[in-house]
Amino acid sequence: MLKETTTKRVRLLVSCKDRAGIVSAISTFLYNHGANIVQSDQYSTDPIGGMFFMRIEFDLPPKKSSFEKLKEEFIEIAENFYLDWKMSLANQKKKMAIFVSKEDHCLMELLWKWKAGELNVDIPLVISNHTNNQQAVEAYGIPYHYIPVTKDTKQQSEQKAINLIKEANIDFSVLARYMQILSPTFVQAFPHQIINIHHSFLPAFIGANPYAKAFERGVKLIGATAHYVTNDLDEGPIIEQDVLRANHRYSTEQLRVAGRNVERITLARAVQWHINDQVIVYGNKTVVFS
Amino acid sequence: MLKETTTKRVRLLVSCKDRAGIVSAISTFLYNHGANIVQSDQYSTDPIGGMFFMRIEFDLPPKKSSFEKLKEEFIEIAENFYLDWKMSLANQKKKMAIFVSKEDHCLMELLWKWKAGELNVDIPLVISNHTNNQQAVEAYGIPYHYIPVTKDTKQQSEQKAINLIKEANIDFSVLARYMQILSPTFVQAFPHQIINIHHSFLPAFIGANPYAKAFERGVKLIGATAHYVTNDLDEGPIIEQDVLRANHRYSTEQLRVAGRNVERITLARAVQWHINDQVIVYGNKTVVFS
Amino acid sequence: MLKETTTKRVRLLVSCKDRAGIVSAISTFLYNHGANIVQSDQYSTDPIGGMFFMRIEFDLPPKKSSFEKLKEEFIEIAENFYLDWKMSLANQKKKMAIFVSKEDHCLMELLWKWKAGELNVDIPLVISNHTNNQQAVEAYGIPYHYIPVTKDTKQQSEQKAINLIKEANIDFSVLARYMQILSPTFVQAFPHQIINIHHSFLPAFIGANPYAKAFERGVKLIGATAHYVTNDLDEGPIIEQDVLRANHRYSTEQLRVAGRNVERITLARAVQWHINDQVIVYGNKTVVFS
């Protein structure tokens, strides 16, 4: 009964064709259910015939089951306005899986921020095709699944990973410098549920060895891109990008080392937004309410 | 009758004590008046007992006088919720005065952006205590008022400026590197209507010669701060700040030259937000819906 | 005789195969000629078998013709070490031509910085395929040459421009949003003497309409690239790049407007470095001693 004495913070994500009355209908619905809107963002690609996106955070009074009831009753509005929508309790932690290969900087960034309380998730498992990060991950009390990948075993290995994800009820996965390309089967099983960090400022330097390519081209900034994984390599919806200044003194290896800093920061920001339901995918782009 | 055929974009700024139902009441009011919300931002310092701030952009259907009627009828809601509010037509240009001394970089940035159509204002006059920028300003077709300031004439000079501002129905003034300290009389006549650019990252290096102080201290970044002018020198509500990397090679003079770039960009951004009704002052701070 | 009473600041740029003794030989040569080194930068791609690059600024005592004598006598060292080199007086202004089409932001940035004394060049002429910037340029006292370009007249038009450049002894040209692709004939006539600003973070969005492409791809940063023009479109040696944060709210047009800020700043920085002999091209890259 203790739970009932505190307010419940709820997040509502909405996308639909824009038309008059949506904000009014939703905010009145919430008001009539005793909700207090504490944050609201919206965006319309075009008020006439465009798409409408909204994110609302609101507090529900501490009555029993008010959230479930609210969710159920929202369906009517959703149907009237043909809404795509998602409603979730802010304090209900998502389950995040991390995939990693040898390089540990993105992994450690996520684990450190998680332990510091900055990432409001559970991390039931880490999957890797290498063993070198096992000890560090287990020191955080997180199970580490070593699933080697070879040409011949790729399909079986992926199936193992899929099984692990499904058994653990994973909400989304992060490829924290996981140097294997996922098969269409894998990707389609988890639409907009896999976040990758690519070590370049996309669409520059798609594919392998972006730092070598950046060195060749003589760019003066290097970047990183966090995006949802689709079947087009490095072409999925971009969540976040950032850059770092470089110059002629940087070798490919030094670009790689410097780039770690922008990779881990960019990825952590994207993961944070995903966790907080701040990202809506539409077409091959994202709306990020940050 | 032509005017009636296009929709009217309206901006509404609201601040009040936070309580449930505000968003619902306002959005329903707008819906009932045929308005279509195209952009909405809100912020609450604390859902319980805090302050609530909202900015809404909406489109009114192209009926005659619908804006005035709406504004009048909004008073009832405003009184119910004890709102501070402001409603304005987006296409109705504000009148901006610019004050400048010798250095022209902030002045030229504003004039160039204005001419390029980036700043949706009228500029009825420029006031200066020097003559060196007269030709450049008049080339833009803007009247230039030379009002020299000496210790003895300061009061009279200010009165002249005040008269000019009032006669021209100026909405707000920009001190684009105007190197005179305005008297309390002047400042109080135009609350939150005067934007200054200070050439440091406030609160560092308050007062005169910030670049000399920055050089002395050996800072590795220099900054600029755009803020509303109050009677406490360089202590008014900050609208925008930005910085630029420096190093040991920079002399005071070189910091001053490099600093121009960050000054003009920071000021232009703040002025842009003010023009678009994106800034709400509360206490000695600002909420910027950007 | 007045000239002889002040020291002469000289800049020396050197590139060659790296081998021991270069710095020693050059600095001893300078010392023996009474020069005082005030700034020196060097870079080696690899101490063993790599390329060596150096930029030295030094002061010569105020004796008559010491610079010419020094230059002549330096040839011996240059031959010993197989140096590519360039020696110039810092106070001898380069002659810069500006090419522009309709958009004026890069043009105005350069003109303003030139007038403010930030760019130590002469600007004998501006060439444009449009007339809309004529008045603004002439207000700065700079001749404006309107050379329209059509498919049929392209070759003749280019020849006119080449003649103007040669007659005016132009040292380098800046394409300040000049929306014509120069022919190989033109480009080869002025190797590493033409600086272009491309409105994207190269190699992303090569070619036309980069802002439309950036909008399509949903990038979270937009950029600009200043580079030397070669015959491979947008593939020449990069001098400088910078970026600006964007988000889902930006339309293509808004990206274009926001992008102006990063374009003009990036171009001005590259031009500044070129003027100050801070750039050495090697292969398809640049060494920038900044």
Added chain:
Amino acid sequence: MLKETTTKRVRLLVSCKDRAGIVSAISTFLYNHGANIVQSDQYSTDPIGGMFFMRIEFDLPPKKSSFEKLKEEFIEIAENFYLDWKMSLANQKKKMAIFVSKEDHCLMELLWKWKAGELNVDIPLVISNHTNNQQAVEAYGIPYHYIPVTKDTKQQSEQKAINLIKEANIDFSVLARYMQILSPTFVQAFPHQIINIHHSFLPAFIGANPYAKAFERGVKLIGATAHYVTNDLDEGPIIEQDVLRANHRYSTEQLRVAGRNVERITLARAVQWHINDQVIVYGNKTVVFS
């Protein structure tokens, strides 16, 4: 004898009154000793009567004891030009002590970068007035010394720390969010050997609770400053500074959490430069050859 087959990378730092012939004398000396200069930076506050600073990296041929001999013979030049100087082998790791209190983000950043091979140091010990980071530090194989500090025991505690530093032959210490003010005795024992990270953009928000002060002032950027510790609190020579964008939505606590990112990055950069002998202190400023 294996050691003799590889070249030795040496770093030379020099400061002195500027006068003609320094670069020539030093580079000729190095050439005569078979050294190959691979990197050289210099800076003069003023060629006439100013201070001269230089950093040279050079490779020595793989002969036995060539470094010690070179160092000894350099004394003559140093005396001729009244040089302050330091010559060290690049591959000889400095010994770094870390002081930390409760917050672990700066500590973990340094440890992670050290383990990743990015920081070329030994870390013989971590000292803390709390125990909460003991396990994490020991997991890296580094001894953790818990030295509680109270008003009464402050002097004894400091003496313990001093003893530990001296016994371990520590070259420099890093205060990685160590929330105790060191006594003048301590500070004077290690001049320019203690690096602190202050969680503000100095000189703004000197002293305690900078994030609370930043919140109060309503700044739009928050910063961090890495500096050498002197007896004037937060007034020592600044090595590096950086900032992060904030806005009205950030509470003091959120500024504190966001600020961690800029603190750890700024500190790591300063520590990196110190390790690589890239920093020269003069007066209350630093020359950073980066």
